[in-house]
Amino acid sequence: MNITANWVKNLIQDFIAASPHNTMQNETGERAWDSALVGFASGADQIWQQYKEYVGAFHWTPWEVFNQHCPEETVSAEQLTVISWILPQRNLVRKTNRQAKKYPSEEWARIRVYGEAFNVALRNHVVSNLEKAGHPAIAPMLVPNWTIVQSKRFSYASSWSERHAAHAAGLGTFGLCDGLITARGKAMRAGSVVAKLSIEPTPRPYADHRAYCLFFAEDTCGKCIDRCPVRAITEAGHDKEKCRQHLARAREYVKKTYQFEGYGCGLCQVGVPCEAGIPVKAAREALERGELPPPPPPLA
Ligand code: SF4
Ligand code: SF4
Numbered sequence: 001m002n003i004t005a006n007w008v009k010n011l012i013q014d015f016i017a018a019s020p021h022n023t024m025q026n027e028t029g030e031r032a033w034d035s036a037l038v039g040f041a042s043g044a045d046q047i048w049q050q051y052k053e054y055v056g057a058f059h060w061t062p063w064e065v066f067n068q069h070c071p072e073e074t075v076s077a078e079q080l081t082v083i084s085w086i087l088p089q090r091n092l093v094r095k096t097n098r099q100a101k102k103y104p105s106e107e108w109a110r111i112r113v114y115g116e117a118f119n120v121a122l123r124n125h126v127v128s129n130l131e132k133a134g135h136p137a138i139a140p141m142l143v144p145n146w147t148i149v150q151s152k153r154f155s156y157a158s159s160w161s162e163r164h165a166a167h168a169a170g171l172g173t174f175g176l177c178d179g180l181i182t183a184r185g186k187a188m189r190a191g192s193v194v195a196k197l198s199i200e201p202t203p204r205p206y207a208d209h210r211a212y213c214l215f216f217a218e219d220t221c222g223k224c225i226d227r228c229p230v231r232a233i234t235e236a237g238h239d240k241e242k243c244r245q246h247l248a249r250a251r252e253y254v255k256k257t258y259q260f261e262g263y264g265c266g267l268c269q270v271g272v273p274c275e276a277g278i279p280v281k282a283a284r285e286a287l288e289r290g291e292l293p294p295p296p297p298p299l300a
Pocket of ligand 2: 177227228229230231232233238242243244246247265266267268269
């Protein structure tokens with residue numbers, strides 16, 4: 001079956017609209033998500049090799065992860081497409097977390113757990129429907145050997161990163177706090193699937209991997225620094241270890257206060273200019289006009 005970009009987008013949108021997994025599991029059964037941004041990248045894009053060189057040898061290219069888990073298929077990198085999606089946080093979730101000063105709002109913590117459970121179901125749904133249509137596929141975050149490793153350069157890094165896949169698929173650039181700023185902002189969760197499939201890649205509408213962050217583009221803002229309750233963000237960037245320790249404390253808080261097993265923080269994702277859109281005016285307007293910059297330089 002010939003799969004088009006619209007077929008994939010509709011598959012994702014229909015699942016958001018109809019899946020019983022799309023719930024915050026609160027008393028009113030509020031849905032977790034209402035829409036998605038979807039982008040595509042070629043398995044042969046040079047950016048995957050650049051990530052590997054920049055992050056470390058343990059970081060997979062699409063071809064590496066596909067071949068580990070679909071060994072019966074003989075494929076070249078050119079025959080693979082990475083499908084990436086962004087699930088923007090709904091206004092009601094952002095609004096409650098904007099008021100948070102130390103630990104996440106109940107809604108935010110519910111999304112971190114039940115919204116992510118939906119994201120897992122969505123990855124499985126995309127994989128199984130592609131396979132039914134004759135296109136072998138895998139979700140890198142769900143393979144058993146996906147792992148987080150300690151890294152000298154980054155303190156922690158993983159075998160596959162949804163934010164990096166989204167950046168490759170034209171969906172956003174990185175902010176001072178490490179989050180990915182998309183056309184619908186930084187308050188979001190991301191997902192991806194690698195498939196033996198040919199879909200035209202989404203052009204990357206940025207020349208720099210930090211083009212949408214005011215701190216790097218205009219030397220202003222830094223609002224995420226003040227939003228972080230544990231000073232894990234400074235002008236030097238994001239301290240992942242401090243952030244991780246706070247998330248562990250948030251787990252205890254969520255259990256005690258909201259009475260469910262959950263965690264989260266995301267205070268740096270809300271109450272900031274990049275919460276729900278691209279704050280750099282020139283970049284936002286260029287995207288709206290559909291302009292493309294010259295190709296970006298290598299990341300490293
Ligand atoms: S809050 Fe400001 S400095 Fe921080 S990521 Fe967003 S735009 Fe960049
Ligand atoms: S997630 Fe929370 S602890 Fe981590 S950097 Fe953002 S505000 Fe700080």
